[in-house]
Amino acid sequence: MEHLKEKTLHSEKLFTGKVIDLYLEDVELPNGKTSKREIIKHPGAVAVIAITPEGKILMVEQYRKALEKAIVEIPAGKLEKGEDPEYTAKRELEEETGYTTSSLQHLISFYTSPGFADELVHLYLAEKIEKLEVKAELDEDEFVELLEVSLDEAQQLLKDQRIFDAKTAYALQYLELQQALQK
Amino acid sequence: MEHLKEKTLHSEKLFTGKVIDLYLEDVELPNGKTSKREIIKHPGAVAVIAITPEGKILMVEQYRKALEKAIVEIPAGKLEKGEDPEYTAKRELEEETGYTTSSLQHLISFYTSPGFADELVHLYLAEKIEKLEVKAELDEDEFVELLEVSLDEAQQLLKDQRIFDAKTAYALQYLELQQALQK
DSSP states (O other), X not given: OGGGOOEEEEEEEEEEOSSOEEEEEEEEOTTSOEEEEEEEEOOOEEEEEEBOTTSOEEEEEXXXXXXXXXXXXXXXXXXXXXXXXXXXXXXXXXXXXXEEESOEEEEEEEESOTTTXXXXXXXXXXXXXXXXXXXXXXXXXXXXXXXXXXXXXHHHHHHTTSSOBHHHHHHHHHHHHHHHHHO | OGGGXXXXXXXXXXXXXXXXXXXXXXXXXXXXXXXXXXXXXXXXXXXXXXXXXXXXXXXXXXXXXXTTEEXXXXXXXXXXXXXXXXXXXXXXXXXXXXXXXXXXXXXXXXXXXXXXXXXXXXXXXXXXXXXXSSOOOOOTTOOEEEEEEOHHHHHHHHHTTSSOBHHHHHHHHHHHHHHHHHO
16 A cells, blocks of 8 residues: 555665675655664575375474574475576475475465565475485585474474474464365 | 584674664584574564454554565564563554454464574464554554455455465464364
């Protein structure tokens, strides 16, 4: 809505990182007053709900430095510049789990932290996956552990706060909803 | 899991903001090699699924400078230092919508962007709300517009990408799941 718009008066890039960039902006508010906005630019990411032939959900456990703990998440990864999200989703699935798929269905895309960041996550469903004969290589600074869990087991991990992030919580609720709708 | 842990070798604070702080850390990876991590520290936030006596969902439209557009979200806001999330949830509901509640139910807490940020969102359900006689004041740099929508209308806003963020997508799926489970 145009009358809510905040006009940029000045934008300064304070940090250029491997993953994120930081901007500090002076904005004009709808009432004509000014304020500052701290903004993180992020390339965007993908995540995949991948179901094995045995009906298990693929999960990866990895250390998240920002949280200073390891958590369990659905396979996910950052977009490379100019990359098609569907391509990234297949690559990340292969690298993190050793499974591949030719049937990715886009479920939803959402901003994770609209208050300060432009990170957009594209969520896919892969109901038909198969094991790669040769496992793809992870990025050299990436260490993950693969888990294959039932929906009940995943719900328990969520209760125990070992699953603890928005995209994975959304994914589990998605599967619970599909189950409820089928009844 | 201890064997996935990344040890901090050096941590430097590069930016101290009103909302976020930025750290650059040198870490030792599980294989002994080193890497850098870019980390955003955030005070955490709350969000509220609030249902009017007429069965409508309260939503607020606001401009998000990081996205350079206005989006429609459930009422939400940042934690002040040391604040109890339930207190914040009630305050933000009052400030952003003019409704109050004495029945907040905690549904879930999740990290929004564990790859680079420690922002934790606490999501509450308020099924009994009532209009304040005198509307609470918004922060001076906050401009929001209140919407009261049915679940069907909200689903349409989601399809149209006017609802576009993780917590609100999760909230709508939560309500859809409750509806499906009641059938």
